[in-house]
Amino acid sequence: MPELPEMENYRILLNQKIIGQTITDIQINREKSININADLFKKTVLNQKVVNIHRRGKHLLFQLQNGPILLLHLMLGGWMFFGTEDDKPKRTIQIRLSFDKSQLYFIGLRLGYLHLYSPAEAEQKLSHLGPEPLAAEFTLQEFLKRISSRHGRLKTTLLDQKFIAGIGNCYSTEICFHAGILPTKDIDDISETERVRFYHSMQVILLEAIKYGGYLENPFFKGDTLTGSFYELCQVYDREGEKCRRCGSTIVMELISSRKTFYCPNCQKKTRSSIS
Numbered sequence: 001m002p003e004l005p006e007m008e009n010y011r012i013l014l015n016q017k018i019i020g021q022t023i024t025d026i027q028i029n030r031e032k033s034i035n036i037n038a039d040l041f042k043k044t045v046l047n048q049k050v051v052n053i054h055r056r057g058k059h060l061l062f063q064l065q066n067g068p069i070l071l072l073h074l075m076l077g078g079w080m081f082f083g084t085e086d087d088k089p090k091r092t093i094q095i096r097l098s099f100d101k102s103q104l105y106f107i108g109l110r111l112g113y114l115h116l117y118s119p120a121e122a123e124q125k126l127s128h129l130g131p132e133p134l135a136a137e138f139t140l141q142e143f144l145k146r147i148s149s150r151h152g153r154l155k156t157t158l159l160d161q162k163f164i165a166g167i168g169n170c171y172s173t174e175i176c177f178h179a180g181i182l183p184t185k186d187i188d189d190i191s192e193t194e195r196v197r198f199y200h201s202m203q204v205i206l207l208e209a210i211k212y213g214g215y216l217e218n219p220f221f222k223g224d225t226l227t228g229s230f231y232e233l234c235q236v237y238d239r240e241g242e243k244c245r246r247c248g249s250t251i252v253m254e255l256i257s258s259r260k261t262f263y264c265p266n267c268q269k270k271t272r273s274s275i276s
């Protein structure tokens, strides 16, 4: 599932492609992907300029000229492609927004959606989300305060969008590796030093992942060589049975709350020794 870096990568690329551009046509092939009557949706969205695109957690908000917001969540398996009809991936398209000859395709929207809301409704829909981990106001002190009220397994808490917004299975895994902390560990057993280290690893990994376009495999446009580059840089995610690049141990996969969790049993210990 796309997480904060993937959505931030999309936001950056979409800003380059469609800001200030007018939506000239709309095709809805799957009405379940929208939240209102298709005709009303088209009537409201058609001929509107996209004036801004923001990200909140794993959501993107397309701000339209006349006020409403298109709220996107790709969920599991969703992705986007921008290009002409000739470049279009050979996949089922759920929604297509046209910007003259360029098209924005929404693909793999099974649980994912593109909903139309007023700004107030959109704000209300996102009101449950925890802080943005890269926001300036999300300080170390704020993180320490938030985690001190949590118990149970670290991994489970990290996936809770009310705790911190935007982190999912891949980045919870990679941040824990970077910090040298076992994701299976109970929060009560994580020392102050480890908590501080976790906070810094979170910044490092998320920024690095954005820089390398996240881990999703599909390019955003023809010739896009950035999107997905972080996948090769993942140290433990999706690397079960492979060698740890840091110590040579075999990467382990364990299911936590039915989510695949990868770690290096040597670099991430119950009680941390030293990591070179």
Ligand SMILES: [Zn+2]
Binding pocket: 244, 245, 246, 247, 248, 249, 264, 265, 266, 267, 268
């Ligand atoms: Zn290792």
